[in-house]
Amino acid sequence: MIPKYRKQFNEEFSPEKYNQLKASLKQKSGIEPAFRISESPLFLTKTFEKKLIDASERIIDQIKALPTETLQKAVPENCNVPNDTDHSHFFTIDFGICRSENGEIEPQLIELQAFPSLYAFQKTFENTFCEIYPFLSEIKNPMPNDQFISYLKEVIVGDENPENVILLEIFPEQQKTAIDFALTEKLLGIKTVCLTKVKKEGKNLYYEHNGNLIPIKRIYNRVIFDELDRIPDLKTEFNFREEVDVKWITHPNWFFKISKYLLPLLKHQFVPKSYFLHEFPGNEDLGNYVLKPLFSFAGSGVNLNPTREITDAIQDKENYILQRKVHYEPIFEDINGEFSKAEIRLLYIWRENDERPILLENLGRMTKAAMVNVDFNKKDAIWIGSSNVFFGED
Template identity: 80%
Template sequence: MSDFLNHKKEKNMIPKYRKQFNQEFSNEKYAQLKEILKEKSGIEPAFRISESPLFLTREFKAKLLEASDSIIDQIKALPAETLRKAIPENCRVPNDTHQPHFFTIDFGICKSENGEIEPQLIELQAFPSLYAFQRTFEDTFCEVYPFLSEIRNKMPDETFKNYLKELIVSNEDPENVVLLEIYPEKQKTVIDFLFTEQLLGIKTVCLTKIKKEGKKLFYDNDGKRTEIKRIYNRVIFDELDRIPDLKTEFDFREEVDVTWVTHPNWFFKISKFLLPLLQHPFVPKSYFLHEFPEHEDLGDFVLKPLFSFAGSGVNLNPTREITDAIEDRENYILQRKVQYEPVFEDINGDFAKAEIRLLYIWREKDEHPILLENLGRMTKAAMVNVDFNKKDAIWIGSSNAFFAEE
């Protein structure tokens, strides 16, 4: 029995906080958590909210940050021309920037060969994630479970707001800054758009509603024709071609008098395209499909398209037949499989696995990005995607990580 208890303790990250959370948890508190988010935003989240936060150690956080710093330094050292090769010819947007305004990096929570819990890089993006939502989510976890406040993100809410406001709005009037998306009301992330509007005083505008005159862009701001000077871009550019009968006055590839936050080219430059170029103990070996060596075993790798969102197109068990059928082989990578470790115990004694996404901003004057928040995703399925879980599973979905001493 003692061996079983010791094994169970090893699997749990920060047993003290996990035990307290599980003792305090109830379905009523879970309902309260979701209701507060609904009251604050005006809508219910369109994605599943996990019942539980992630509890991670300061030691694990140190590993995360060391790996992130190394990856950032490696990216900064790459020639601009190497990054430029990632952009498809038909997707290049004028007036590129020196660096992206956003940088997010996903790590799986895994176990090393010597039994230590460690991060393993899954992917990275220069695309804004749920910054405003995650901050509110963390605040809400602390409202429902007050003891979490002692291990929460130390950055004050006002500092968080000022960072995002400086980055996105800058010195412009908020009415001249828009959050741009395609059919925003249909997006699963619409709750983040609403929190962003509240935080920054800007409007969310659909790409189809943008008017263009010469090099200037305009939108209807409650009946007032208003010029757009800065675009907080949430449109995934390469997906526009997949929307049938899309009618717009504005093409991303046209030169216009706006500042992009972040510039669309960075969606391609900071992507899975970089994975074969990075080296670190916490970066699984990756190859472009057309460069996959004969000596490697295909069964040890996951097949991923370079540019996809929310896990679409990922094949956990690629075969030679599948890879041979792919024509644009330079647009796929094979990434060595990692073993997610289930370390998050639920109230039934079962364990969930998770990924953590670090949410950085990268101001134009800064050499290094600034970490603002994190995003957790929990699962009990083979992929960290809620769609792959059983309908009655718990401790799955969108979460937030809290770090504490062991």
Template identity: 70%
Template sequence: MITKYRSQFNQEFSEEKYQKTKDLVKEETGQGSVFRLSESPIFLTKDFWEKLDDASQSIISQIKQMPEEELRKAVPNHCNVPNDTQKPHFLAIDFGICQDENGKIVPKLIELQAFPSLFGFQKLYEEIITEVYPFLDALKNSLPKEEYIQKLKEVIVGDENPENVILLEIYPEKQKTAVDFIITEKYLGIKTVCLTKIKKECKKLFYENDGQLIPINRIYNRVIFDELDKIEGLETEFDFREEVDVEWVTHPNWFFKISKYILPKLKHEFVPKSYYLSDFPQNESLENFVLKPLFSFAGSGVNLNPTQEVINEIKDKNNYIMQRKVDYAPVFKDINGEFSKAEIRLLFAWNPKSENPELLVNLVRMTKAAMVNVDFNKKDAIWIGSSMAFFEQ
């Protein structure tokens, strides 16, 4: 959207530089990225940033005012984890880069979650892409690397010894986000531990390292608890619903509380109208709405063109929303003169000692497909996949 920088990047781009970007990721992590990296970042205007900031700050303010008892209703009984916290440690807010009815480029809220995303990898990616394309360095407006890492440490490690803090995932080596786990270990000095490897004695949890059992005092949680029941043959010593002596970062209940569940409760010009499916008005047209499960992840279960027949088949209508469709703007020009669309995710960390969360980094997903998700892209297209945004200074 900033012609000067788009033109410069496209002129400097080469397949060799794209390969160098991927090689540097592999060099830093010991493995390549499983998810596709886009060939290009995106460039957004100061005006667009101000709209993003206004919308996200309004959303944060509204979340803070929501009664705890109202948010607690989002947590399914079978997923309730003891020792909930007053607020989450992380917040990710996804905006589509869209066109309004007047053709103006505006952000539109797509979804949000109180769950950590690629905080480690996105900082690494920023360092790498600015090394490969030095002109981008002048556009960086994020924290210096050491200060960034310190902010993450304050939230994730806190006052604990890093040895007693783990990143928890289920079969982490099989996850698409494994590169993020590796970088997080490097940045914070913590271990990534599979849920199946956790040992439990009374209310204490342990993991094994070099033949020794190490007490776990804090868990940087990357497990989507709701997904565990879908894994066949899963055997663990520790059940999330048990009361144990650990601090959660962030507590699993927040995955449900700040999710698509609150979209119908939010009000802002850049928040598309949403309804719980059970409350969908008869005077609204289905063709103007997208059907989404409340707690799906990575686009799972989303229906872009719901019909009345599909809706009639749904028994648990309280677990779905209808969200007004938005028009993604194909404004990111590739070297062949074709255009990609994009979503931007703002990644906030929320230090328990701070009144408000702090924006640390962003993540961009580019596509030429109907759904803006890296899994839905055509394999032979370019300017698609995971990237980040640089903003006009």
């Protein structure tokens, strides 16, 4: 798509420039990326972008219209956190880049979530692509850098002193997204704190810095709550289920409320038909569907070829969905004449007094494997891994 930019990029590409791209990201963050960086950005047309944004807006309309009690049903009782909010502070939505029956390239919804993605990293990644390949600046995200930072700061830091705002994660140095934590710290002046290091006195939370206990007023939460119970012998002073005097950014309940749980409830031409497993109609062909656990993360537990034997053996069928398969179209040509498939994640923020979320940035993922996830790529392939999308005139 957009042959002009694909041709120019492929002509200018070299292994030296790829190494320069990775070195620049490491220099800016102080951390080696723990996931594969794709050699290439994605080039998509303004026509495709319009389809993408229109679909997202209609999905947002439908979510906004859902009753509070419908969303609340998504939150497992043992994961419910006090002091919920009216809406999430983040909204991300994943679309596969597919080909329709009439031959048009179109987006198809894959997942959506109210969980912060790689906001700081993706903006840095986009800027770095433009530094290495200056011609990309003419089609970069039109939002100025300072406006992006201002939006992110308003949502995460708010009116608090950055010293009293933390990015919360469990063993952050072990996470694949650690590069985003480091860039967020630089961008916003906040500290990344491990859950095991949080101190609690009454309803107040603290973290230690240079021998002093610093009060925590806002938590930029990066902990996947339902994963905590899977960590053996995890010792913490603070339990998510306790009522504490902090502002959650975003509140942990929204991780469940805006998730795969919503897929069977959404209707749109770019939303594949989905069912809760216990409601799957007997006249549908299971071979046309992908089996997904509701609250897994990063592709974990997804079965691309479920059978009746597999689905019948699942006890908690209400915690799984079957989503109609979509066929990613390999349209992103590499320097060897081979093609990659891809998906795009739209990164929104949702300010507290706004009626709707604001689109800040995007994230691309490229693959030559069956699943579009950086963990499922072959090690010797190129044009795979984490990327960024540039939209240009058709």
